[in-house]
Amino acid sequence: MNEFNYLLIAFLLYFLVTIFNFLTYFFRQKNLKRISFYLALVGLIFHSISLLLRTFHSGHAPFTSMYESISFLAWASVLVLIIFEKKFGLEKAGPLLWLMVVALMALASSPSLPKDITPLVPALQSYWLWLHVSVTLLGEAFLAVAFVASLLYLLAGRENSAESQSRMEKYDLLAYRAVAVGFPLFTLGAMVFGMIWANRAWGRYWGWDPKEVWSLITWLFYALYLHTRLVMGWKGKKSALIAIVGFLAALFTFFGVNYLLKGLHSYV
């Protein structure tokens, strides 16, 4: 079996987890919830095998092409969801969060993304590739959770029942927790490791390259989120909007910059 087959099995398992999450959402079945948790774990194992095989065959870190990066982002997201489920319980946010994973997996496995193993250009041949990209994507997986939780907050806000109020509080808290864990990781991976690597490869740690600037923009949005929330006491709708725009900036950094703006980060 090749690495792509393992990826497809993981995809199938995540798809089942999503269906189970929807069933739990509507029917409140505890057994289904437990089964879906274990299915997610098995899915993560298959996904890990896929990434390991890819690394083994290519001889480099599994995030140098769009296919690899999205697969790794999905893997990191599943890891984050499992941790959050175990630690706090995702509750009503589960279905949409898993839908996000399925969307990422669909994108990764779609034929439009080339799956060929391409050799590394000189600039990418560095162990900083491992550190910079893996920690950044792990941080972004947390920020993605905050994005979905914030979207759910805004959607739940349209109802006006006591139940929706308590649900909204939970989404708000989930989004904050995700940012609180993800922001330090994003800072370390994207900004600090990025600067160290840039200094080593190009002799300067900051060059106002569009990808660098957009990482900074993303970083500033989350700094805004944390300051307005922790110091000014903003909560709810305003916080949710910042978390959503912040993640859109992260998405633009990841996809948009490569396709729309010229720069040094043109390989991924």
Place this chain on the structure above:
Amino acid sequence: MKFISSLKLTIVLIIFLIILAVLGTLLPQNEEPAFYQEHYAGKASLILKLGLDHLYRSPLFLSVAFLFLLNLTACSLKNLLTKVSRLKVKSTEFKPVSREDRLLTETLNQVRPEIGLLADLLKKKSFRVKTLELKNETLISARKGLVGLFGPEIVHFGLLLIILGGLGSALLSYRNTIALLEGEQAELEGKNLILRLDRFTTEFYPNGIVRDWKSQVSILEDNQVKTSGTIEVNKPLSYRGLNFYQMSYGYNWDKTRVKLKIKSGNEQITTEIDTGQSQVLSPRLELKVISFVPDFQIDNTGQVFSRSAEPANPAVLLQLEEDKKVIFSGWVFYLHPDFSRFHRKSKEDLEVKLESFTAPEFSVLEAVCDPAANLVWFGCFLLVVGLFASFYFPYRELTISKRADGQYAAMSLGRKSRDRFSAEIGELAKAINPKINRSN
């Protein structure tokens, strides 16, 4: 001072920085004024006046950054002083505010536990506990995650160093880009050092993609080789505070050696010749290669230029004389050997073909000395330590007061993990009075 240290200013400045940063990625930077006049007709003068063509060095951006720096310093100092004063345990005559504080206060007043017992309970929950006897009350101060308390100040100090370091790098760093052919050397201005390229190789993957560039160099001081080494992308060479980076590579097309095939009737000559050289091919024939361009293009005025440094449309300009009379003059194309629009010939059966070409490869190296970068690295270290301390080891503080009249009051502080701290206080209340009903 109040304005400079206000959080509202921070928020406004962050929003401004975001807007300017976005603008800088959407508006092409460092182009000639004519470019903006052509593409942004009505707004060109505004762009140029505000310096948006070099936005990140513009007075507008630097002013916002400077205000941000002031704000950051003022905020951090103010918060640091507040927090240091908070470290001293003192009576605050507080009233419980949050639901958990009220629950704990209520429980304490119901059970009225011994102070020693309370202290032990808190210690079991990994709090650092201090007990203080004051005039009218006994205070218990329990803290956890002290490093988290100063996390934001550590982060802000780190940012301060990064910005100052960045400024230092922009103003003081030494950068010298040097293009060298194999065997060439160049003096590093102001450094009394000579950089010599001993060997330059390009390695390819089987599919033709570049695998690596390797520049074997020597650094000379007073005509003596002080050090030698190989520079690769991601593997710079260091010598006396200077770092040497592999930046780029290229071909010196002015020194291209071309292989030409000249056919006239039954006679055929193949020869190799360097650009700028003349060659006597036979007692009657003389060849002169005038210039070579890798990517032939012609502008409106009829001037030939190379569109890029890549060999996309290689062409050679040459002249052939027979008995001192020009019989062929003009451009010959490598990819279009039959294209005759750019040359003239006086003999119908004369054919000149560009068979191949080779140009010497040069390596582009950069010598960098940037001591201010160390400030940035230290700033980054503090930034990361501060962030992880803040959010992974959040500060929690619980103060319990037992007044002279026997009444208790509790107050908690833990902004960064309010929910978990609330749960912890609930557990504490339950430990004090197991019969407690949390919904009270």
